[in-house]
Amino acid sequence: MDAHAGPREAASLRPKRIDIVGLPNSGKSQLFNSLTGAYKLVSNYPLTTVEVAKQVCFEQDECWEVADTPGLHGLYIQSEEEMVVRSLIFEEAPDLLVQCVDANRFKESLLLTADLMGLGIPLVLVLTAVGESAQRGLELDAEKLSRLLGMPVVQSPEPGRGIAELTRILLGPVSAPLPLRYGKSLDAAISRVAGLLSPRCPHPHEAAVLLLENDPSFRDFLSSSFGNPVREGRESELEGIRSGFAGKAGMTLSARRNRWVDEVSAAVSTSMDAPRPRFSETFAQMCRHPVYGLPILGFFLGVVYFMVVGVAGVLSLFLTTTLSDPVVRGVSALLPPGLWKDLLIGPHGLLTLGLFNSLTTVLPILSVFFLVFGLLEDIGYLPNLAILTRRLGAKIGITGNAIIPLVLGFGCKTMATMTARNLQSRKEKVIVIALIAFAIPCSAQMGLSIAILGQHGLAYFAVAFTFLVLAEVGVGLVLNRVLPAEKGSQFIQELPPIRMPRISAVARKTGYRLLWFLREAIPIFLIASLAMFVIDKIGLLALLKQALKPLMTGWLGLPLDMVDALLLTLARSEAAAGLILRMSREGTLNGVQSIVAVVLLVTFAQCFANIAAVFKELGARTAIIIVVGIYLMSFVLTGAVHEFLVLTAGVLGL
Amino acid sequence: MNSGNERDEMLERLWQLRERGCSTVPALRGELADRYREVDLAELSRDSLVVLAGEEISLTAAGSAHAERLIRAHRIGERLIHDVLGREFESGACEFEHILNTEIVEGICTLLGHPRECPHGFPIPEGECCRVSARYVRKLIVPLTELKIGQSARVAYVYTKSDQQLHRLTSLQIRPGRLVRLHQAYPSYVIECEGASIALDDEVARSINVWVEGASAVAADPAPTDSPGRPNFTRPHWRWRWGPRDRQ
Numbered sequence: 090m091d092a093h094a095g096p097r098e099a100a101s102l103r104p105k106r107i108d109i110v111g112l113p114n115s116g117k118s119q120l121f122n123s124l125t126g127a128y129k130l131v132s133n134y135p136l137t138t139v140e141v142a143k144q145v146c147f148e149q150d151e152c153w154e155v156a157d158t159p160g161l162h163g164l165y166i167q168s169e170e171e172m173v174v175r176s177l178i179f180e181e182a183p184d185l186l187v188q189c190v191d192a193n194r195f196k197e198s199l200l201l202t203a204d205l206m207g208l209g210i211p212l213v214l215v216l217t218a219v220g221e222s223a224q225r226g227l228e229l230d231a232e233k234l235s236r237l238l239g240m241p242v243v244q245s246p247e248p249g250r251g252i253a254e255l256t257r258i259l260l261g262p263v264s265a266p267l268p269l270r271y272g273k274s275l276d277a278a279i280s281r282v283a284g285l286l287s288p289r290c291p292h293p294h295e296a297a298v299l300l301l302e303n304d305p306s307f308r309d310f311l312s313s314s315f316g317n318p319v320r321e322g323r324e325s326e327l328e329g330i331r332s333g334f335a336g337k338a339g340m341t342l343s344a345r346r347n348r349w350v351d352e353v354s355a356a357v358s359t360s361m362d363a364p365r366p367r368f369s370e371t372f373a374q375m376c377r378h379p380v381y382g383l384p385i386l387g388f389f390l391g392v393v394y395f396m397v398v399g400v401a402g403v404l405s406l407f408l409t410t411t412l413s414d415p416v417v418r419g420v421s422a423l424l425p426p427g428l429w430k431d432l433l434i435g436p437h438g439l440l441t442l443g444l445f446n447s448l449t450t451v452l453p454i455l456s457v458f459f460l461v462f463g464l465l466e467d468i469g470y471l472p473n474l475a476i477l478t479r480r481l482g483a484k485i486g487i488t489g490n491a492i493i494p495l496v497l498g499f500g501c502k503t504m505a506t507m508t509a510r511n512l513q514s515r516k517e518k519v520i521v522i523a524l525i526a527f528a529i530p531c532s533a534q535m536g537l538s539i540a541i542l543g544q545h546g547l548a549y550f551a552v553a554f555t556f557l558v559l560a561e562v563g564v565g566l567v568l569n570r571v572l573p574a575e576k577g578s579q580f581i582q583e584l585p586p587i588r589m590p591r592i593s594a595v596a597r598k599t600g601y602r603l604l605w606f607l608r609e610a611i612p613i614f615l616i617a618s619l620a621m622f623v624i625d626k627i628g629l630l631a632l633l634k635q636a637l638k639p640l641m642t643g644w645l646g647l648p649l650d651m652v653d654a655l656l657l658t659l660a661r662s663e664a665a666a667g668l669i670l671r672m673s674r675e676g677t678l679n680g681v682q683s684i685v686a687v688v689l690l691v692t693f694a695q696c697f698a699n700i701a702a703v704f705k706e707l708g709a710r711t712a713i714i715i716v717v718g719i720y721l722m723s724f725v726l727t728g729a730v731h732e733f734l735v736l737t738a739g740v741l742g743l
Numbered sequence: 744m745n746s747g748n749e750r751d752e753m754l755e756r757l758w759q760l761r762e763r764g765c766s767t768v769p770a771l772r773g774e775l776a777d778r779y780r781e782v783d784l785a786e787l788s789r790d791s792l793v794v795l796a797g798e799e800i801s802l803t804a805a806g807s808a809h810a811e812r813l814i815r816a817h818r819i820g821e822r823l824i825h826d827v828l829g830r831e832f833e834s835g836a837c838e839f840e841h842i843l844n845t846e847i848v849e850g851i852c853t854l855l856g857h858p859r860e861c862p863h864g865f866p867i868p869e870g871e872c873c874r875v876s877a878r879y880v881r882k883l884i885v886p887l888t889e890l891k892i893g894q895s896a897r898v899a900y901v902y903t904k905s906d907q908q909l910h911r912l913t914s915l916q917i918r919p920g921r922l923v924r925l926h927q928a929y930p931s932y933v934i935e936c937e938g939a940s941i942a943l944d945d946e947v948a949r950s951i952n953v954w955v956e957g958a959s960a961v962a963a964d965p966a967p968t969d970s971p972g973r974p975n976f977t978r979p980h981w982r983w984r985w986g987p988r989d990r991q
Contacts, residue, residue, distance in 0.1 A: 162914040167907065196916050225938065332763075336861040343913060344825075344862065373940065379929055399877040476942050481932045484893065488944070579942035581911055 104145055104152040104183065107259065109204070110174060112198055114158025116217040116248065116587050118142075120189055121157035123252045128601050130541045131248075131594065133469035134585045135160055137492065139507045140168055148256055156183070158452040162197070164295060165304045165339075168511040171211055172306065178208065179291050180314055183357060185263060186212045187255070192222035192229055192350030193586065195358065199350040202238070203269050210580065211263035213241045215255060221586065222247045225359040234357045240266045249595065268294050271345045275301075278330050278338065281379055290318040292558040299330065304340035331595055348611035371585040376473040386474065393461050394550065397536055400541030401457035405450055405540070406674075428626075437625055437653070442618035446667040448612050451537065452603065454670075455663075458536030462500070463595040469585035470498050479580065483564025485524075490578055491517045498525040501530055505516035505618055506702040516575040518567045522703055523715050527564055527722065528557045530691045533606070537666035538687045539674050545680035547742065552734075553684045557691060560726050610661060617660035645689065649670075654686070655693065662694030685731045692723035747781050751813055757793065757802055757841070758810040762865065763848055767798045767827040772928075815868045816840035816848045820862035825919065845870075856884025856952065858900055885933065886941075887951040890925040896953035897922055903950040915941055917951060957968050 109117045113135035125144040130137060139415075142157045157178060159170035166172050170573055178186070186205055190198040208370055216231055235242040241258045245251035270276055282297035290296050290311060296318065299307045311318040312507060319327055376382040417434050424430040431441050465471065475496045482492040491512050498505035505525050512518045530538055542550040624630045634641075634652045641647050641655075650672065657665040669686050673680045678686055695716065704712040734743065760766045772779045777973045784800075787793045792806030802810060820839030841852075852858070857873040860866055861932050872919040883898045898921045916937040917923065926940065927933040932948040934941055943951075 126866055162911075165910065167911050167914070194916075197914065197939065198935050199915055200916075223936065227938065340863055343910075347918065372928055374933075377927055377931075377933060377942075476927075476931045476933065478930075479944075577906055579905070579947050580942065581908070581915070581947055582942045584933070584940040585913065585939070593806070695894075 096106050102153040105185065106154050106156070106183045107187060108156045108158060108177065108183040110161050110178075110201070111188045112160050112191055112194060113583065115160070115187045115189040115191040115194075115198065115213075116245070118157055119213060119248045119683065120187070120217075120252075121155060122250045125153075128597070129157060129361060130598060130601070132466040133470050133588055134466070135583060136170075136497065136508045136511075139504065139510070142175060149260060152259060153259070161201060164194060164207075164299060165312075166300050166306065166620060169387050170245045170511055172310070175307075176310065176314070178210075179296075179310070182291065185259065186210050186258075188212060188214050190214050190216050192216050192219045192224065192227065194348050195222070195227070195229065196354050200603050202347060203346045203349060204295065204298075206266045207236070207268040207298055209265045209268070209293075209294060210290045211240075211265045213243065213258055213263060214238070214244045215245050215251065217245050217248075219244055221588075224367070228359045229355045230359070234353070237353055238266060239264075248591070269346065269349060271342055273331075274422070275334075275338070275345065277340060281330055282327060284659040285320055285323045286318050287316065287320050289315045291315070298342065300327065301334075302342055303331070304656065313346065316573055318641065329539065337355075369587040369589070373469075373473060373584070376587070377476040379477070382473075382477045386477070387588065388464060389470065392457070393535075393690075394539055394543065396457050396461050397454060397539040401536070402459055402540050402543055403456040404457070405453040405505045405670075408449035408453060409445070413449045416445075417441065420643060431626075432622060433740075434540060437618050437621040437623070439615055439618055439622075442621065442668065444611070444662075446618075446664060446671070447607070447614045448669055450667040451610075451663050452542045452607070454536050454597065455533055455606060456530060456603055457538075457569055459599045460595065462532050462536075463602075464590045466500070466592035466598075467588065467595050469587050471500070472582065472584050473587075475582070475640070476584070481562075486520045486569030486572070487517060487524075487560055487565065488578060488580065490580055490582060491521045492580075493522060493582065494521050495529070495708060498529040498531065499535065502526065502529065502531045502696060503698040503702045505529075506706060509707050513578050514575045516572045517578065519572060519707060519711060520565060522707060523568060524561055524565055524702055526695065526699060526715060527561045527719050528726075529694050530557070531696070533663055534691055534694070536665065538691060541666065541670050541683055544673055545683055548741070549680050549684055552741065553687045556684075556688055556730050558725075560688075560692070560722075564722070579591065600621075606663075610663060613661045614664050617657055617664050620660075621656065624656075629631070633695065640724070644724070645685055646731045647685060648677055650677065651686065651689075654690075658690065658694035660689060662696065665694060668688055680743055681731075681734045683741075684734060685727055689723065689727040693720065695719065749778065749780065751809075751841060752778065752788060753783050753787065754792065754806060754810040755813050755817065756803070757800060757806075761802065765799050767800075768795075768800060769798065771800065784945045800828065801843065812845065813840045813869045815852075815870055816843045817847050818867040819830050819852050819855070819858070821861045821863070822855055822858045822867070843963075856899055859902060860900075883955060884952050884957055887923070887925065887934070887953055888928070888945065890953065890955075892925055894956050895924040896955055897920055899952045899954045903947075908947065908950070910949070912947075915939065917941070923953065940988060 091602055107124075110117065111117050114133065114137070118129050118131045118138055121144070125146045127144045127146075129142055129434070136159075140158050140159070143154055144157075145152065145154050147153070154178065156364045156733045158174045161171050161174045164175055164178075166175055177183075187200060188205060190202070199719065202214065203621075204211075204320070205472050214234070214235075216229060219229065231242045231244050240573060241263060243251045243255045243257075243258065244309070271279065278299045278301060279294065282300055283293040283511060286296060294308075296311065300318070308318070331338060417440070420430070420434050420440070425435070432438060435441070443543050472493065478496070479492050482488070482495065487495060491509070491514075494509040494512075496506045497508060502525050507519050507524050509521045509525070512521065538553070539550060542553055554565055624633075630652070633656075634649050637655075638649060641651055651669075653663040654668045654672075657668060669683075670680065673683050673686075693725070700712070700716055703715060707715070734741075744979075753771070753775065754948060756771055759776065760770050768784075771784075784793070784795070787806065788795050791803055792803050792809060796805055807871055817840045820843065834934055849891065850869055852870055852873050858867060887896075898917060898919050901909060901912055903912075912918065916939075917934075921936055924935045926930070926935055931944045932945065977988065
């Protein structure tokens with residue numbers, strides 16, 4: 090503690106910085122939410138957090154800046170998001186680290202603890218999922234763990250519990266733990282290397298360990314952030330110490346660490362009787378099974394379909410007839426025909442296309458869909474789905490871990506694109522990001538597409554999504570062929586445990602998602618409808634329609650009014666979807682046209698946030714090629730779908 | 744310590760220096776420190792086990808063969824201590840090569856499934872047993888891909904060229920001595936290890952070698968060996984249990 094007193098006092102004006110770290114899917118975001126009172130999406134799968142989130146909060150008379158970080162296995166890093174966390178720890182000098190220790194994966198977590206202990210930063214452990222691991226037959230003695238490691242340990246048996254105790258500990262003084270002892274010869278080597286480091290290099294002990302382990306990225310990181318980490322002219326000494334262990338110091342260090350983990354784990358854990366297979370494990374196995382997995386996927390899709398069409402569709406219709414229709418009638422009766430009436434309730438009216446489109450058409454569907462999707466997220470179903478579809482992925486150039494971002498794309502494309510940064514192969518990254526951007530419907534698009542097609546029947550939904558799947562496979566095959574071959578990544582993926590969904594957490598998550606949607610979308614809906622109104626009044630819309638007529642009515646077989654929807658997708662795809670849903674309800678679009686419209690919607694509508702993410706991950710050149718390619722492909726695909734359906738509608742019975 | 748041991752030690756160091764590509768007298772002196780004696784080197788040279796050319800030392804064919812035996816025994820010893828006893832391997836093994844004769848080394852090598860690298864990652868020279876290893880003995884250690892669904896086994900070693908993959912597996916606790924259980928083999932391998940379910944592709948699964956418990960029973964059942972990685976539609980191992988969960 091004393092060693093920290095100096096800098097701490099000097100920096101007393103800055104808030105106390107607390108970083109939450111831990112394995113992927115160990116409950117860091119949950120803890121962040123509970124600790125700060127902020128809300129951040131929480132899911133039961135790895136990679137929910139890919140970027141650092143910070144939040145300032147006040148606790149008694151202290152000001153804290155709490156940071157939530159992506160998952161970390163150890164300071165010898167294995168992926169780019171882990172690099173983010175390590176840079177954070179080394180560059181931003183947190184005052185305190187809070188490690189979420191998933192009791193289910195106790196040894197794996199301890200391995201990270203072993204690394205963190207070397208940093209000389211005060212450390213607090215929070216044991217999460219204790220109840221779950223007890224059910225599996227593993228009991229942990231938190232008090233003994235605390236004594237053994239010399240650091241506070243807080244138990245959090247359920248999400249959100251134990252926060253009061255954690256807050257109390259964080260308010261009081263916490264001392265930095267002693268670094269792990271690696272044995273006489275290695276400890277001597279570590280302190281010799283630490284002695285060679287320049288004074289600018291932070292956390293010299295752990296830095297020395299990482300340099301001995303020869304983490305290839307670490308040296309570069311130190312050089313770029315703090316200048317050459319090794320003192321002038323001492324380079325050869327470092328090499329000398331390294332070669333003293335035949336270049337294999339890393340292996341020996343790792344072996345000692347693992348032994349320590351085993352010893353600690355043996356001392357604090359009691360195994361109870363061999364646990365019997367529980368329903369959740371059985372269910373997880375069935376979800377991944379090549380035969381049983383398909384009906385389960387079908388079942389979940391069925392539930393989503395029924396909820397959106399049967400519940401949300403009806404709800405939306407009800408709101409339209411009881412809320413928006415009377416208002417439109419009222420305004421119509423009050424105002425004389427003319428500019429003001431058109432501005433409010435005309436085809437591009439602020440009320441009709443702006444407010445009611447978002448509130449009564451889109452919102453009910455999104456709320457039901459987000460609720461069901463949130464349940465699936467809380468159960469932990471999606472990564473298991475990735476196992477099921479992995480073989481298909483390999484055929485289109487997606488080997489190994491690349492399947493995960495693709496599946497996550499059904500949640501939010503932007504997040505999925507960001508998780509793709511962990512892929513090592515550039516080729517895979519390009520394919521995955523292009524496929525996510527092209528024809529994978531994000532959750533909002535999925536919900537609205539189901540609502541549009543559900544009015545005509547399940548067959549229409551099936552046909553439209555078959556086309557989307559085929560389009561993805563086709564594009565994947567082509568990209569796989571065209572891009573130069575690269576060695577694919579290996580697939581090593583931790584799967585989250587299947588959990589019973591917690592209704593309150595899912596409801597809260599749905600609530601926040603809807604709130605974010607409304608806050609972001611309503612202004613855009615209003616601005617977009619105003620813009621449409623203006624270009625309609627000045628005659629630009631008519632010109633555009635004239636110009637696009639051959640494309641729209643000829644090649645795509647859609648009514649000319651779909652140009653409105655196409656323009657709305659430039660603002661926000663939900664606005665266009667709302668319009669398409671209304672046109673489909675009013676009978677302006679028939680079943681086949683609805684399929685074409687949905688395929689156009691899913692492929693043409695690019696979300697701005699996602700395009701920004703594509704630029705960030707792939708660089709401007711590739712991103713521009715992808716975005717332009719998608720706009721072109723979208724028209725080609727949609728036209729082809731139209732032609733195909735015209736020829737085969739009779740056969741398909743549509 | 745008699746001078747035979749000292750000479751053996753020197754031959755071993757020469758082998759190691761040759762692996763690193765710096766077989767010189769100063770390097771040897773640095774390695775042996777106070778155990779270095781001119782007379783030993785002179786004796787080795789006299790018995791034509793090494794050839795001295797200025798500062799350069801090279802092993803002759805006879806010297807090389809002798810050193811290979813020693814190194815093999817040393818590294819097999821390390822593997823034994825590391826894999827089977829799960830102990831510190833550096834201190835004990837350095838005396839192994841002076842105690843073990845070739846037959847015992849062959850026996851341990853066979854028991855361990857003919858490992859190819861010592862715990863430090865250096866190659867273990869092949870012995871006669873590795874070259875003519877009998878099928879039924881090999882089966883003591885098999886790749887993970889040959890386990891049956893629901894079967895548990897202890898990891899013997901992970902053989903992979905990629906450091907990163909080894910590191911990733913180690914951090915997931917998949918390392919020698921750990922108990923793993925195969926849940927599923929298709930479309931991906933799914934294993935349970937230390938409470939976590941981990942999905943692996945075929946290549947990674949094949950790189951993990953496990954001890955088979957009750958090896959004879961497996962040896963009697965030759966079915967899966969010829970088709971590693973083939974789709975395995977075997978029914979997963981599960982039991983339905985209704986009603987409240989009872990914990991004893």
